[in-house]
Amino acid sequence: MSSNTTRVALVTGGSGGIGRAVAGRLAADGIAVGVHYAGNEARADATVADITSSGGRALSVGADIADEHAMSAAFDAVEREFGGVDVVVNTAGIMILSPIATLDLDDLDRMHRTNIRGTFVVSQQAARRVRGGGAIINFSTSVTRLRLPSYGAYAASKGAVEAMTLVLARELRGKDITVNAVAPGPTATPLFLEGKDEATIDGLAKAAPLERLGTPQDIAEAVAFLAGPARWINGQVLYANGGIA
Template structure:
């Protein structure tokens, strides 16, 4: 299936995996709206990469958990680029604490972005996305790897995994796929934060590839689901180099 002339929204698209996804979709011929939380400079740089790939790009600041802000973002995309075909919700936050020490304010922050934000984006996407479109959410391989201190983060992503197959069935008959990608440890700023080199080396050795994933590794999986992967629907795709 040609993905040329498709319009995509990528949340969390200014940095890390989201930015790699935005660039990869642009390389496949999709115009991309980057939705970001606060970093104007990085968002503008992401748009520059999209345009360098020959696609149209715009940057929109919005809180993915704010329904009015998300509605306004979709309105702007439709006005400036056209009707939406692809929605990638890569926005997310993570903080690591043992359950017994968990700061409930931190739990609420993660729930707001990772769970409510996913639902708000899914709700608006379900209303607007065109036939032939794709919705891709983000989970995490931590739901299987079960690292200590990741309890709150993994719990939020468990909610995402529960939503995906239900939304896929709710959109039955509209030729819209709904999937989630669950990356393993990936070389991003979010991953490196707070880790020693010994921690990083140990985690990198946990899969048969003996390395961390890269944002580009994950972007290839997302691009497949957002383009030619039409017979994959209602699934959580684990992209982790074989970690178990």
């Protein structure tokens, strides 16, 4: 790929929380961004507006992350608009907390569909389409190390994400494409804060040696590193958690 060709990213779950911060951070590096959303088109359009008002290039694309035909069409739309795909960041995910003994199995299936099948669908499309010199970045969680009660099903889904990420890195031998996962710790997003009382949030904030929650911007910096200069980091899980685990 010539140096004067604009790099292009597709960020799933790009309409809110970490995904929105990632989309903005990549755009700040001069990358054209496809902002994927599942249900909130208005929020995705707002993300696009933020990027374009700052001089960047962005496009919103809607799709069910676990539907291979819909995601193929989303990749098609980004390729038509910007000429290709170099970076795929898969932030989309859902988290339902419950002790394993009492988890509603329908909720397990919902997380499996989004977090495992969705990541697999996106990874499959990315493996077929990302150009040489590109990067595929999936999302795990530091809870795979923290082993917190009530996170069993969620952590299990993210353990599967780590497994497929590390295998895909080796399957893409010779293509000059890196494949890594970012594993955030407690991060101040609506997904994380929902249903937690102030004491719980304060306790988690104090748990890391840096004594605060992460921010979406903290996680976006890790993604930008893997998407850009970190060409010798491949087949790894990068824990972005302030030292909590």
